[in-house]
Amino acid sequence: MLTRLVICWLVAIALFWIVGRWIPGGAPERAGRGEHELVLLCPYGSILERARGVAKLFEEQQPGWTVRIVPAPGRDYYMKALTLLAARAEVDLLWLGLGFGMFADRGALLPLDEMVKSDASFSRNDFSPQALEMYQLGGRLYGLPYALDFQAYAINESLLKMAGMAPPDADWTLEEFLAIGRKTTRRESGGRVYGLGMTEVSPLLYGMGMLTPDGRRFGLSGERGVDLMRLNIELADEGVLLRSAHTGQLDNLNEFLSGRVAIMSVYTWDLLELQKRAGFDWRLLPPPLYRDGSQKAWASSQGFSISARTEKAQMAWKLLVLLTSEEVQRAMPRDVVPTRKLVLAEYEAALSEREKPLLGSLSRLAPDPRIRQWEKVYSEWQYWQEQAFEKQCTPEAALQIAGERINRILEDKR
């Protein structure tokens, strides 16, 4: 009996091991170990595939050196990466996007300014300044971007035609946006909404951000913030937009592609899918103009940074430059916007007519400030926004409390 049990266990363990090796990404990537090894932390997804390709190229260029890629799940990536770095895990380079400030402000990243100066073959001027700016903190550079992500609005022209409306121009206004949203909301005879006009009126559409551009104060205080929140609640009451997209009920792109939503805020990473799968007439537009003439598009970036604890800074820099090089950016699929000026120009030239309006957003980028307490500030804002949305408190009270609490978090330097 005992022998059978032991055999069963051994067979089970062997099966788990074999299946684990077989599943893509299931087995740890161990290209090698030792002094001549760089460890790169990277989230799953298309970027992981790209990083693997670059690692091979690097190993060819630097004989004797290997790159070990540690893949991490995308959900809560920043928290996992922070915990790994805090635990002094062996990480030389890591992928970073919006959460860059949480790392740089904690001293987890290596400043790159000295390396930039000493590397004659590298020039900051080759990069789009907007993209490079997103990896700077306190005047120092902490990472190099390979991609820009930003927002545009996708419009389902077929639904607009059905509602008897002409498609708007690139200089459309917030009022036009709201009118289209209301008119393209579709209801059953009983009044139940089955097709949404739009999904949200974000602070950017009001020319505001959750934080002030310098990231020091809450940015939605005052009459305009209250007006924005009231408008969102009113639209949710009308059924024009959902009261809460908190539980992920709304998969932005799929909702748009299935024709459920008429106007959708889309991002550069959605472009490929949009081109492949949209079975109706659509076009892209930059964000609508607010009443005071301001026009802002949410923006972020993707890039790599070097860990402050690395002992192989020089080789890590070489890998970093390769990961963001022109060749690598040129070979990227068109779901990201390149950051090297030359490649960006080629990208812009290759855009189709219906995608060209995307470039309208490029000159109006409004990235979120890179701050250490980003996660906490964002979750605080989301909490009070939902409190008002769910009518647990008035918009004025929600904004006042959110403002007090967020300002207190931002002031706390501990």
Added chain:
Amino acid sequence: MLFTLGPLVATVVLSFFVWDLFSTPEFVGWANYLDLLRVRLGEGYAFATFPLVAALAAVLWCRGGFRWLAIGVGMAASGWMLSYAVPDSPKFWQSLWNTFYLLLGLPLGMFGSLFLAVLLNEKVFANRFFRLVYFLPSVVGGVGVFLLWKWIFNPDIGPVNLLLAAFGVEGPAWFDSAAWAKPALMVMAFWGSVGGTNMILYLAALQGIDPGLYEAADLDGAGRWHRFWKITVPMVSSTTVFILIMGVINGFQGGFDAAYVITRGGPAGATTTINYFIYESAFRHLEMGVASAASVLLFLLVLAMSWVNWRVTSNRVHYT
């Protein structure tokens, strides 16, 4: 022992520090506890927990009707204080409230388990098959089940709302609604627990009851209800107390997995339990001190509730 005591001691020590994993921990005394428990009342500060602590003390020293009166007054005073006060940490108080709210499903689940156990204890056709069927939810629990329930309660395509629509009723948004998210979680928990371990424990207890007691009751002309109420319920009371105490402990420590997978604690914090609050503080906001202080408070709460349970039920249990 070392692996159990080490983290326990570390948690208590860390609860007096501010630490974000990177910087050197900074000693702040009781500040983390004050931030969690303190409420602003007008111009000053107060602790909404005082009346509750007084009520707990009354449970220990009062007898009979005074005990319940003291609990009622304590709860009402705490509630009144909280309704007028602004907590320094509203999310913590909301998570406490959510945890207590979700615990309301426990008695319903216990009654359901006992009811099922009584049914399955009868010599009916295929009762072993039914025992297996009712036990299955405990075996298949996990992320897959949560995703299944997310679909079941989907406002647009979920079977619950489609069924309601067939009767002309517009179903709520369930997990997307602050008002309906907790009841939806309670239904889900009821499904998972009613036929599980509790049912097995009750089945075992039922099979231990002396059949002579039922025969004697039959001779006295007792009906099914009287047999159940006067014999079955008292004879399984020790099991009931065990399930109640374990249920309360698990209830206080639970709710994380469902909140993480289905709702992320929302909407508007409606499904954030204490456990999820601790996770968010520690691993989303990197506030290890606050998370540790909340963990210590949770421990004290579980200890107090278990003590109250034991004191209140000790003279009502019939040990065979």
